[in-house]
Amino acid sequence: MMDDYILEMRDITKTFPGVKALENVNLKVRRGDIHAICGENGAGKSTLMKVLSGVYPFGSYSGEIFYEGKECRFNGIHDSEREGIVIIHQELALVPLLSITENLFLGNEQAKFGIIDWNKAERRASDLLRKVGLREDPNTLITNIGTGKQQLVEIAKALAKDVKLLILDEPTASLSEKDSQALLDLLLEFKAQGMTSIMISHKLNEIKRIADQITVIRDGLSIETMDKADITEDRIVTSMVGRSLENRYPARTPKIGETIFEVRNWSVYHPLHPDRQVIKNISLSVRKGEVVGIAGLMGAGRTEFAMSVFGRTYGTKITGEVFMHGKPADTSTVGRAVDAGLAYATEDRKTYGLNLIDHIKHNVTIANLPGVSSGGVIDDMGELKVANEYRRKTNIRSSSVYQIAGNLSGGNQQKVVLSKWLFSDPDVLILDEPTRGIDVGAKYEIYTIINKLADEGKGILVISSEMPELLGICDRIYVLNEGRIVGEMAAADASQEKIMRAIVRGEERAA
Known part of the structure; x- marks a missing residue:
């Protein structure tokens, strides 16, 4: 009835x-x-x-x-x-x-x-x-x-x-x-x-x-x-x-090499309240082929840390050093950070990650225009070829690369953001909440892309609010609380309880 x-x-x-x-x-x-x-x-x-x-x-x-x-x-x-x-x-x-x-x-x-x-x-x-x-x-x-x-x-x-x-x-x-x-x-x-x-x-x-x-x-x-x-x-x-996801996280055998990215004694103050310290003396490293996670509650300072390292796009009175392949690296502007081999996929893809009123093709190539141009002139067919290649690689579901980015679903928008940074060919990718607002199937696809990049020898730093995700895809996890690192653990030894304990107690590093 x-x-x-x-x-x-x-x-x-x-x-x-x-x-x-x-x-x-x-x-x-x-x-x-x-x-x-x-x-x-x-x-x-x-x-x-x-x-x-x-x-x-x-x-x-x-x-x-x-x-x-x-x-x-x-x-x-x-x-x-x-x-x-x-x-x-x-x-x-x-x-x-x-x-x-x-x-x-x-x-x-x-x-x-x-x-x-x-x-x-x-x-x-x-x-x-x-x-x-x-x-x-x-x-x-x-x-x-x-x-x-x-x-x-x-x-x-x-x-x-x-x-x-x-x-x-x-x-x-x-x-x-x-x-x-x-x-x-x-x-x-x-x-x-x-x-x-x-x-x-x-x-x-x-x-x-x-x-x-x-x-x-x-x-x-x-x-x-x-x-x-x-x-x-x-x-x-x-x-x-439409299929049983026996395992939510694709299997991977890590092949970890030497340290390629290191941040030492990084401190940052709030942009509007210059007496408030947001990041307090953080030191961390990422090795070749390694997926490293940053866990922490909202407001712990994870995004602020990532943005301040990537072109100083957040904060004031920033002090500390960044090293790439053991040598000091200049990441003081976004352009210099990209030249140094860094990429940062923001948590806010709609505001900072994409041009929502432009199509997929332009969004994919925007971070590396020299890669599709000659003598300062963009090669339209070359750009089309690159966009189609990344659409295939990351499995972007769209009618074509001429579909407007704002009309894609959240998961497909995230794949466009990833494609943009992959085309810039970085050594280290910082992924901030890479699967936020994305469903189980699309998450699996993004984890697969992360694994592939690690297998190619890239260093990946993943910020995520979902602890099972960090435990499922990372090799090592740092725990951040109130702007400080309060724990570091191999993912194999970590658990949600251990991470929460580190946050709650503000324990010293449990290496």
Whole structure:
């Protein structure tokens, strides 16, 4: 009986130029459930939610949407919001230099006769913040609160619109463990109050914890829907990738040589608060053919360290030395760092890693234009050949190398970033959160690329918030806490418990 279902999407098909993103996808969501949607990057999860919320209006897809028992034809996001369907995208849509109150009611102002009633808005903002467990002053600017709190402000903004069906796209992708748990608890609380939620997530442990049902989408097709009792990690993974990933991490026999990259006594101060030391006397090394991990909690200083070494793109009063192949190296600008043989794939691929409005071809060659030019003139056919070669090497799924980078899925965008740096032929690659927001199958492909590079004799430094990932792909792990190295261990001797113990105790190096 359809009464039990708040939402039913039937035979949804959506096509982009050269790519069928969704093909006859079906989704049924029970009233009051938390329904998870899982799938590899590019499987069509976000596309399906954009169809539902009217981002892709009626007429741009085929199929039917039934909500609250009646067929809906949304022509824009305002149509779906009027019905109580609110979507929170992976990239938060908050204005950093406006206050929490201003953000909560942006486009939904508390106004009478065209005049905003700020007292009413602030009172309502306080009530909404309390509902999501925030005690911030409603006049606080968004830029002054952390990502976890910003995510809660987005949810409060949805509550301001009288939400009945809340859609969250990768809500915990950039949150710390603690903030993620708080968000999941909040969703369970909303469920107890009768709200229905759809959550897109790659994090299988989170899905197992809160989902009542899960639908797996693969290559634009709905593969299966399973109930809470039937959810197991293995079953989800097999459905997502169409093959059983017995081993999440590809096997590798390391061939480790001499030290090729070394940083000694590296110290960095905060760019805006010059009296605050962010990196405190760090020394580390990477050998030829070695994959070295940097573990640590959010805010430990891992990205700040990487950026300050790579062209001093972060920090002030930087002191310390960098050596490549035993000789002092100048990494004081990005150009010099690249010339010295360093590459840095940033954790924020959308802001710093890619030109999102340009196509794959230009993104792949941008870090090494001399490699595709002669006499200062770019050889267009040579560039095309290089782009196609790296598209094949890293298995970028796209219609061609002329596809715009911003239209690729997260996993494929990350492969373009890797291709860009691989073409610059570095000796040492620093990979900052290389698999953030990427599904199991795409992760495996990126691990395979990392292994191949190590086998070719490159040194790899991997920063990751996922401890199982570091344990699965690294040969050696440094533990960073509050800007200091508090542990160093061979991956074979390491465990999540050992790493956490080093962080918590701030132990001296356990070499």
